[in-house]
Amino acid sequence: MLDYMSSLGHVYSMKDANERMSDEALExxxxxxxxxxxxxxxxxxxxxxxxxxNVNALVAESGxxxxNVSRHLQTLAREGLLSRRREGLQVFYSVADESVFNMCCAVCGGIRESLKKDSKALG
Amino acid sequence: MLDYMSSLGHVYSMKDANERMSDEALExxxxxxxxxxxxxxxxxxxxxxxxxxNVNALVAESGxxxxNVSRHLQTLAREGLLSRRREGLQVFYSVADESVFNMCCAVCGGIRESLKKDSKALG
DNA sequence: TTGATATATGCACATATACGCATATGCTTG
DNA sequence: CAAGCATATGCGTATATGTGCATATATCAA
Structure with a gap:
């Protein structure tokens, strides 16, 4: 696991042209x-x-x-994006760390850039 | 298209709990x-x-x-991540804007956070 | 133990997509 | 026009995954 951390050290700065990401890091x-x-x-x-x-609340909110909700929560937890806590009958999920929002914000920003270009292209 | 831009205005700050992303924005x-x-x-x-x-160079570098390379380049261009420029026989692709790297860096940072937690959990 | 509630999972199905192969299209030159 | 090179695409296939239905597991209460 620590091997991964060190292998990701150079991954973080993708713009460093001298260092290419390994296949494993890429995956x-x-x-x-x-x-x-x-x-x-x-x-x-x-x-x-x-x-x-808890799951029930998320089922209600998501519709x-x-x-299906349970499965998606499993996936998010397994991949390290959510934390899981059991309390009696219920299981509570929470966002593992703030980086989740950073990722989403970065993508939203990217989309905004794309749309800016599109609107320019349209005149 | 401009409708999208305004609809994404509130999307950018996902942490603003009062405003939820629309289904279209989510997709x-x-x-x-x-x-x-x-x-x-x-x-x-x-x-x-x-x-x-150009495509040939990318074919050589990517292996x-x-x-397959052509198709992936098409996808990236269609989705606004790459720009396409034809020059005689060749087609040159380039990264559309810096936000692409921001997205990648944000994800790499997220992975680093996940790994940090994992290493803590392991002792 | 029995029953009730909350969550997870096995199974089947539909859909999406990555890939290789062959071929088509586009552009330039002779 | 024909030939050749660079790039794109149609087709078939294998694989992955999202989803619903039914059911299993886990925990608590009586």
Whole structure:
């Protein structure tokens, strides 16, 4: 695991042209992007901005089925984006750290840039 | 198109709990993440850090087949991450704007956070 | 132990997409 | 026009994954 950390040291600055990401690091990054590439998972993350919530609450807010929401929460937790805490019958999920929002904000900013260019292209 | 821009105004600050992203915005963000969720596409972006390159050069650097590289470049261009410029027989691709790297850096940072937690959990 | 509630999972199905192969298109030169 | 090079695309296939339905597991209460 610490090997990963050190291998990601040079990954963080992708613009450093001298150092290319390894295949493993590349797949790790792709995997993280993939986790965030589902609208329902983004919706769940959004609901969790308020703080930790149990599955039922997230089912109600998201409008998804219990099974599907549970599976997406599993995925997010397994990939390290959510923390899981059991309390009696209920399981509470919460956003693991702030970097989740950084990723989302970066993408939203990227989309804004794309749209700026599009509107320029349209005149 | 300008409608999208205004609808994304509140999207940018995902942490503003009072304003939830619309379904359309959510799908737009998910789509952007999906584009970046392929190792080969990340590799191509990485190659393009140096500046614009034609398809053949990218085929050589990436190690992929011509057909596959071409398709990935199409995807990246269609989604607004790359610019396309034709010059005689060759087609040159280049990174559309810096926000692409911001997205990648944000994700790399997120991974680093995850790994930090993992190493703590392991003792 | 039995029952009730909250969450997770096995299974089947539909859809999306990455990939290789072959071929088509576009552009330039002779 | 024909030939050749660079790039794009149609097609078939394999694989991944999102989803719903039913059911399993886990925890608590009586």
């Amino acid at each position: 790790l990054v792709a995997r993280r992007f993939a986790v965030l590439s589902e609208p329902m998972r983004l919706r769940l993350l959004q609901s969790l901005i308020d703080g930790e919530k 998804g089925t219990q099974a | 737009l963000v998910a789509r952007r993440f999906a584009v970046l969720s392929e190792p080969m596409r990340l590799r191509l972006l990485q190659s393009l850090i140096d500046g614009e390159k 992929g087949t011509q057909a």
